[in-house]
Structures are given as structure tokens and as C-alpha cells.
Amino acid sequence: MTRIAVIDFETTGISPSMGDRATEVAIVLTEGGRVVDRFQSLMNAGVRIPAFITQLTGITNAMIAEAPPAEAVMADAARFVGDTPLVAHNAGFDQRYWRAELARAGVPAPHPFACTVLLSRRLYPEVPSHKLGTLVDWFQLPRTGRAHRALADAEMATELLARIQHDLRARHGVADPDHGFLMKLQRCAKKALSKLLGPGALVHNGSPSSQSAVPHSRDTVEPASPGHRYRPL
């Protein structure tokens, strides 16, 4: 069964190379397109959170002060992921934090990252914006919590990934759009898409509501609740 882990970080800024650190990580583990496990934790990296980041995410310095050390959280996260390939929305961002924070924890980070922004740009050129929130609204995907919190964003990215995989099967006849195929698709030049997806690769069929119903990836699992580690009952 194909496993994919969808990850999202909340951070103090946009660049770990400029000293920014992760403040929260969430990972949604899927198997065969269904959510089978979740991991979420705030983390204390010993840095202060800028006010505008608190305004954006709702994560405060007081919340971080009570959180476990970043190195311990990242080691747990790495154990949770194992060798499962990762997916993120704007994966370059999350991959940089994944590598930077795991390096601080002394843990290797060889995981390949597929990117739902790149996949969305290739599959849905008609969408006016490829921001996660815009795509969720466009496809009428469920929202499970406050945007810009790690677990809620990871859940939304998981729903978007399910939509992408559904459309690859239904519209393009891809029997198994696994992580390897997603990596190949996101690297594929737009002019070469028809070779990978067929002659109708860039032909969309109208508004999202006119398309066939897509089963949600979280339909069979319990909704998220506060805590450090989430497991479906």
C-alpha cells in the first residue's frame, strides 16, 4: 500500500538560513489515499516569535515556552515519518525547515518532497491562485481548523493531494499516482505534460462543482483534537 506523509511547519519567518526556526510541525500519514495517523506538536527552539507571526498563526511565546525542545520534537517527527516520502504545499519551504531542524537534532533527512503547488500549477492552470486557502475554497474542500496552524494546514494539503490523485486517475487514467509519479509530474515541463498525461492534459472541464464527487481522505478517521500525537481510534 502506497504511503505518503503530508507535512506542514509553522515558523518564526521564511528563512532558516537567516536564523528563523520552526515553532510547530504537523504530519498527516496516508496509506492508499486514506489518513491512518497524525503527528502534531509545538516546539521550543529558544527564539522569540515576531508579533506579526503571532498575529498570523495564533502561536504565542507563552505557548512555545511550555512546548518540548525542538530537537526532541523533530526526533519524534522523524521516527513517525520513517522512510515515508513527504508532500507539502510549497515544498521547498517545508523541506528547508525539515532539513535544518533535523540537522540540529542530528537526524538524517533524505526524504524526497513532492509539492502540491507545482502539481496544482500543472493540473489546474485555470485556478486564479495556487495558495492553499484559495485551492481549498476553489475545490470546496473541508477545513478542519484555523488556517496557519500546522495540523489544519497539513489536513488541507492532504485533502488537496487526494483531489490531485483523484483527478489523475479520473481525468488522465493514471492507475497509481504514487509519490514517484507525483515527483515525475512536478518536474515535467508544461510543454511536455501531454506526453505524461495524454493529449487532454491542460483541458479542464469547467468549474469545480461540475466535476465528479471526490471522497475526502479523512472520511474514515476521527477529526483532530488538541494534543501532541494523534491516532485514529
Add this chain to the structure above:
DNA sequence: TGCCAGGCCCTCTTTAGGGCCTT
């Protein structure tokens, strides 16, 4: 308060510049 980076992508391009996307 707004900027900080990095990779992708488009175009009035390719010897470049700027928008998008993430926090």
C-alpha cells in the same frame, strides 16, 4: 511595519526581471 530566502515559472526572456508561494 516590512523586510529577510529560494525555487519555480512566465514573458515585453534567454547576457533579465519580476510574480508566486511558504512564515
